[in-house]
Amino acid sequence: MRRAACFFLSLLLLSRESCAVKLSIQPPPASQGPKITAGGKDPLTNKGNELYTTNITISEQVVTVALDMATTDLWVMPPDGLPSFNDTHLNATVYNIISPLNGFGTVTGEIGVGVFELSSGYSIPFQAFLNVQPSSSDDGIFGVWGLGLEPSFTNTAVQQAYGSNATWGQSVLANIFAENSTGDDYIGISLSRSGDTGGTADAFLTISEYDSDYQAVANSPKVPRFSTNSFGWTVLLDALSVGGNKIDWPSISEEAPAGKNIVQIDIGTDNVRMPLVQLNALYSTIPGSVSTPYVPNLWIIPCNASVNVVATFGGQDFPIHPLDLTAIQVITSPDGRRNYTMCTASWTEFVFGKDEGVGDALFGSSFLRNAFTVFNFGTGGNTTGNPFLQMLPQTNSTTAAADAIAVRTALMANMPPELAPVELQGIINGTIPSGNTGSPAQNSTALAVAPSLSLVGAISVAVISFL
Numbered sequence: 340m341r342r343a344a345c346f347f348l349s350l351l352l353l354s355r356e357s358c359a360v361k362l363s364i365q366p367p368p369a370s371q372g373p374k375i376t377a378g379g380k381d382p383l384t385n386k387g388n389e390l391y392t393t394n395i396t397i398s399e400q401v402v403t404v405a406l407d408m409a410t411t412d413l414w415v416m417p418p419d420g421l422p423s424f425n426d427t428h429l430n431a432t433v434y435n436i437i438s439p440l441n442g443f444g445t446v447t448g449e450i451g452v453g454v455f456e457l458s459s460g461y462s463i464p465f466q467a468f469l470n471v472q473p474s475s476s477d478d479g480i481f482g483v484w485g486l487g488l489e490p491s492f493t494n495t496a497v498q499q500a501y502g503s504n505a506t507w508g509q510s511v512l513a514n515i516f517a518e519n520s521t522g523d524d525y526i527g528i529s530l531s532r533s534g535d536t537g538g539t540a541d542a543f544l545t546i547s548e549y550d551s552d553y554q555a556v557a558n559s560p561k562v563p564r565f566s567t568n569s570f571g572w573t574v575l576l577d578a579l580s581v582g583g584n585k586i587d588w589p590s591i592s593e594e595a596p597a598g599k600n601i602v603q604i605d606i607g608t609d610n611v612r613m614p615l616v617q618l619n620a621l622y623s624t625i626p627g628s629v630s631t632p633y634v635p636n637l638w639i640i641p642c643n644a645s646v647n648v649v650a651t652f653g654g655q656d657f658p659i660h661p662l663d664l665t666a667i668q669v670i671t672s673p674d675g676r677r678n679y680t681m682c683t684a685s686w687t688e689f690v691f692g693k694d695e696g697v698g699d700a701l702f703g704s705s706f707l708r709n710a711f712t713v714f715n716f717g718t719g720g721n722t723t724g725n726p727f728l729q730m731l732p733q734t735n736s737t738t739a740a741a742d743a744i745a746v747r748t749a750l751m752a753n754m755p756p757e758l759a760p761v762e763l764q765g766i767i768n769g770t771i772p773s774g775n776t777g778s779p780a781q782n783s784t785a786l787a788v789a790p791s792l793s794l795v796g797a798i799s800v801a802v803i804s805f806l
């Protein structure tokens with residue numbers, strides 16, 4: 340499951356409808372703001388390199404929530420409901436942009452107030468959140484915690500109803516930052532790479548403090564938010580290079596400085612999404628790679644290919660690990676007889692409009708795994724002003740290339756044979772028969788595909804991704 344590219348966050352439907360009050364508890368008095376208990380760092384769980392989650396406690400219920408940077412709101416839908424619920428008699432509908440949670444579109448719920456807690460020790464006694472109707476989740480994810488910059492829909496509703504002094508309606512981070520009036524307002528994020536047996540960073544989140552292993556990030560260049568006609572954590576990309584050569588990439592925005600691109604950084608997006616021209620320019624440089632017209636925008640790549648891709652922000656280079664550029668999977672031949680191992684491009688095409696507020700590309704977790712990133716909100720301490728990022732490179736091009744080969748070689752030892760991309764292209768196109776290549780499909784336990792399914796269909800509906 341992939342995150343939806345849904346960027347229109349302006350819809351907010353509010354009503355002062357009376358709801359059944361689960362507990363007769365009033366919102367905090369206007370004069371009483373949240374008192375925050377400080378903490379350390381919170382572990383994050385990697386959901387197949389697509390989403391990252393953490394456990395929060397809200398109204399005495401532990402809930403696993405996905406992290407997202409295109410919103411600031413907190414909403415939950417615990418399957419067993421909440422043991423207690425302080426009803427504010429407000430309803431709200433906001434966009435849902437994380438696909439595993441109720442599909443794409445919107446979520447609707449009641450705005451409540453409860454004690455919010457993190458395992459690191461942060462505790463907010465009065466925190467507003469959206470309580471959504473309980474629902475099942477294949478991924479065990481039951482809500483979203485927004486880490487973005489945009490105004491909180493929940494806070495707008497609360498302050499319209501209870502006045503501007505109702506600070507409990509602010510986002511979780513805003514309430515934590517407000518209590519620490521002398522410190523800088525930032526979060527630090529480190530992401531892990533699933534399947535990287537050669538070693539990967541721990542996944543965690545820190546609030547207003549640097550992890551001891553990454554304190555050098557404080558000396559990294561400050562990359563300011565570039566917010567003209569955009570939302571979220573949008574910054575300027577100096578260059579995207581392959582093999583030391585910069586990809587030609589004219590920006591769709593007239594506001595972008597010459598030679599630079601506007602990109603949005605978001606933990607809620609699984610990969611990098613960019614225009615097709617630049618996507619083709621990247622993957623076509625990989626020796627042995629081929630594309631096929633029968634599956635739109637499909638690049639087939641040698642699984643052990645050495646890919647040297649570098650993104651440059653603030654004059655600082657960030658090499659991308661080869662495992663973050665390709666995906667390995669099992670596919671079945673058109674006649675349903677043979678299985679093959681195939682590696683494909685994991686970065687995908689997305690067409691952005693000038694007015695969508697995204698810029699030229701989305702840089703999701705497949706980029707963020709290559710940098711320890713500090714998101715400074717610019718709202719406190721010595722860094723009041725425009726929000727900015729500071730990033731510390733985490734990938735060494737030389738060691739990453741060797742790591743990728745070792746990981747893929749070990750994985751393919753228990754998978755069907757890999758054919759050269761040009762041979763797989765021929766099988767997909769129907770110009771080369773499957774013959775006795777690959778392994779017998781009936782002996783495959785990795786993928787169950789009906790014999791009538793074509794290879795194209797297998798790719799689109801029955802792909803199993805291992806990395």
